[in-house]
Amino acid sequence: MSTVQDRVRAPAASHRKAGPPSRVRRGRSRLSSIALPTLSIAIVIGVWWLSTIVFHIRTFFLPAPPDVVKSFLELPDYLLQQAWVTLSESLMGFGIAAVGGMIIAVALSASSIVQRATLPLLVAVNSIPKLALAPLLLLWLGFGQFPRVVMVVLISFFPIVVAGMAGLTSTPSDLNELARSLSANKWQHFIKFRFPWAIPQIFVGLKVAVSLAVVGAVVAEFQGAGQGLGFVIVMSGSSADTPLAFAAISLLAVMSISLFYLVVAVERRLLPWATETTG
């Protein structure tokens, strides 16, 4: 009798989950997730443009949006080339930070002795202003991309370590109990329970780190790099070419936004269960 009840109830339940109402709601939320940010960006640009006109702000002080666009169109190849330099440094550093940060997080969460010995050290390293390290990195590692990638790693690994540790130590007790009742060994417990459980939190760290990675690359490029968008900003400052600086900054903004939403997209793709259960 109960199986009959199940059969009757089952389709009703699935209908409730995947039926038209939720699809409409999801479509509406997807629309608003694109339309709303676009709107807010448009408003900010509008206010910026309007204030340059209303207050007669001179171009070298605060260029209007068309000046920035014009400046970009004068040197599109050069700017995109420099953007690529910055992007590649950011991605390389971010990749190293992601892998290294996860390894550190695993090591720290595996043993309380390791954690007690090294966590204060990590916090100390993280608290050093990275800008202060830039000249030293140049001195130790020479010119070229390498010191800049190191800077990106230094600035972006910490959030990944913290998020990874938080995720790996937050496995719910009922899942740990289940693992023990099934005689799972340490490796199985890690690979089948703790790590998958930690992934959503690791992504929180990755989202913070990917924005910091771009910051790291630009900070490193300030120090006589000779290339990259950071270098373009410094150079345009010294020649009072403010529209060029704004063009470079705009490219950085686009880069950061794209990278951030790339991580979000990967998360959605890999973790349908996490986005459904945590909203």
Place this chain on the structure above:
Amino acid sequence: MIQVSNVSQVFEGKRGASVEALRNINFRVREGEFAAVIGRSGCGKSTLLRLMAGLMPATDGQVTIAGTTVTKPLPEVGMMFQRPALLPWRTVLDNVLLPVELFGWSRAKHRQHAHELLEMVGLLDFTKKLPHELSGGMQQRVALCRALIARPKVLLMDEPFSALDALTRAELAVELQRIHMELSATIVFVTHSVQEAVLLADRVAVLTARPGKIREIVHVDIPRPRSFGLNAHIDEVATTSAQLHDLLLANETSDELALESLDFDDQPTEPKWRRHSFAPPPSLDYPATAGARVEKRLR
């Protein structure tokens, strides 16, 4: 099948304060038997089950299952918890097959069995769903399939239906009874619900609270299949339920007080808790087992 001998458990708290959870528990569960352990919350019934599951060592005494002394979780013992404890990133089928993977067995060989189990609980259409797409009752059904996939000789269940709504609870209890009759597995079922115990169990061990001791072991001689609704054995169900209620409620007060209350049952000064119990007055005929025990306790 299961032998619990002189088991005691004391938890060492902080600053030397220790809590005695269980004292000198002895009982035996026969092969194919459905045993329930009933008690008020905090009486150590879950602790008892965890000791039987080998999830923690007993302070004193020992548990043997099928001749093996339990020191760690045994593969021939399936376990079901209060919460489904499904892995949210795995589909229903993969959750059921989890023990197979952890034991290093071949998934392919057990896939057919997993499908049979899921069909048995009416979830065959849901094998590819993720847990969050299922209702609480369905999730607990998946947990039941996972507990059964390794063909355990013994199934230990720790208040498996306590987090569900009343209707789903009743439905799942009826289903569990059917599954028990089908698979003839040995089951130990911890609960605080008298109704569930009477529906499901062949014998019910009633625990006292702090420290948990066995107050009574009550036989439930009602023919199967039993049901919650109207049936031919409504009197037996009522008397057994009443007996269990009394045994449980007596835990609230000291033993002497409980006996006193029973003595003065027909007096107008009856205590409040007695007024709501369904027990017929002692002069009526009890079924042999139940009556004998109550009388023994009254003397």
